[in-house]
Amino acid sequence: MVRAAVMTQPLQPLEVREYPDPEPAAGEVVLETLCSEVCGTDVHLYHGRLAGVPYPIIPGHVSVGRVMETAGEVLDVDGRPVERDQIVTFLDVHETCGHCWYCLVAQETTKCPHRKVYGITYPADEGLLGGWSEQILLKAGVKIVPLPEGVEVVDYIGGGCGLSTGFHAVERADIRLGDTVVVQGSGPVGLSATAFARLSGADQVIVVGAPENRLALAEAFEADHTLDINRVSPDERLEFVLGVTAGRGADVVIEVSGNPQAVVEGPDLARDGGTYVIAGQYTDAGSITINPHLQINKKHLNIRGCWGTAFTHVYRGLRLMARYRDRFRWRDLVSHTFLLEEADEALASVEKLEATKALVVPGTWRL
Numbered sequence: 001m002v003r004a005a006v007m008t009q010p011l012q013p014l015e016v017r018e019y020p021d022p023e024p025a026a027g028e029v030v031l032e033t034l035c036s037e038v039c040g041t042d043v044h045l046y047h048g049r050l051a052g053v054p055y056p057i058i059p060g061h062v063s064v065g066r067v068m069e070t071a072g073e074v075l076d077v078d079g080r081p082v083e084r085d086q087i088v089t090f091l092d093v094h095e096t097c098g099h100c101w102y103c104l105v106a107q108e109t110t111k112c113p114h115r116k117v118y119g120i121t122y123p124a125d126e127g128l129l130g131g132w133s134e135q136i137l138l139k140a141g142v143k144i145v146p147l148p149e150g151v152e153v154v155d156y157i158g159g160g161c162g163l164s165t166g167f168h169a170v171e172r173a174d175i176r177l178g179d180t181v182v183v184q185g186s187g188p189v190g191l192s193a194t195a196f197a198r199l200s201g202a203d204q205v206i207v208v209g210a211p212e213n214r215l216a217l218a219e220a221f222e223a224d225h226t227l228d229i230n231r232v233s234p235d236e237r238l239e240f241v242l243g244v245t246a247g248r249g250a251d252v253v254i255e256v257s258g259n260p261q262a263v264v265e266g267p268d269l270a271r272d273g274g275t276y277v278i279a280g281q282y283t284d285a286g287s288i289t290i291n292p293h294l295q296i297n298k299k300h301l302n303i304r305g306c307w308g309t310a311f312t313h314v315y316r317g318l319r320l321m322a323r324y325r326d327r328f329r330w331r332d333l334v335s336h337t338f339l340l341e342e343a344d345e346a347l348a349s350v351e352k353l354e355a356t357k358a359l360v361v362p363g364t365w366r367l
């Protein structure tokens with residue numbers, strides 16, 4: 001039997017349930033879960049703030065595992081066979097169809113209506129399709145990525161969902177060499193966005209967030225300046241950003257905070273003709289009031305939403321992690337680990353911002 005932590009419905013304690021050993025069909029792969037993570041999205045799932053979630057579910061959308069079994073030959077995207085005992089991760093999004101209007105015409109695959117997400121939109125009664133489980137069944141066609149040489153389990157999971165989400169947000173921002181970039185939010189997405197902004201050739205990177213330990217990590221991830229939202233008022237933050245940009249504002253502002261109030265502030269931090277990427281509002285946290293004349297139209301502001309991630313973000317994010325893992329220590333984000341029985345505590349540690357990155361460790365793997 002395989003044990004898994006199950007979120008039966010919002011706001012209920014998670015239950016550890018037993019499932020039969022998975023029997024992979026042709027093209028499927030069984031992983032022994034080494035670790036999974038608690039993403040901010042899991043906290044939103046717990047509060048029932050994401051539409052269309054088929055509770056009960058096994059949470060955990062970004063995970064690392066050891067290949068136990070493949071049913072027939074399964075190839076990775078580089079065309080190499082996936083081997084038993086290999087340490088791999090995989091794109092949590094599956095069943096992007098490649099046939100619909102969004103996939104084919106708009107080429108916006110994160111908006112494909114057929115996509116399903118491990119740990120979020122697969123129900124627990126369909127099997128081991130979430131990472132808070134001793135084993136994960138990878139359906140045929142799930143995009144598997146072996147961890148590159150030198151990238152350890154803790155490196156990858158330290159980045160986790162934030163690595164590919166931060167990568168996507170920075171890609172949407174079209175940062176130019178020498179730009180000033182403000183990142184609103186200092187969680188795992190914000191820290192990855194800080195690193196990728198730096199690697200994109202930003203001149204100044206300013207991180208607005210809290211608490212202090214996350215801002216210290218932002219500095220380690222090469223932020224030039226950090227502004228603590230608990231100490232520095234919105235007016236002072238604006239004054240600071242204007243002060244380091246000769247009164248113009250930042251070329252690019254990236255919102256990854258999850259707080260709708262950040263979106264009231266963000267446009268003012270951007271220069272006229274600048275770009276504002278909103279990636280942190282993954283769930284509906286409410287409405288805000290902005291002034292469309294002053295904050296958008298007169299500003300000639302480019303506003304871009306950023307939804308989900310695609311395989312390209314995971315793949316290229318991981319390449320950069322392998323290349324720069326000594327310079328940006330994603331592993332340092334990992335602050336807490338929890339067993340399956342402790343899933344409620346794991347969620348609470350992230351909700352209260354005690355943990356920068358909390359891991360769920362279902363089996364025998366340890367940090």
Ligand SMILES: [Zn+2]
Nearest residue numbers: 097100103112
């Ligand atoms: Zn599609």
Ligand SMILES: [Zn+2]
Nearest residue numbers: 039040041161
């Ligand atoms: Zn996530």
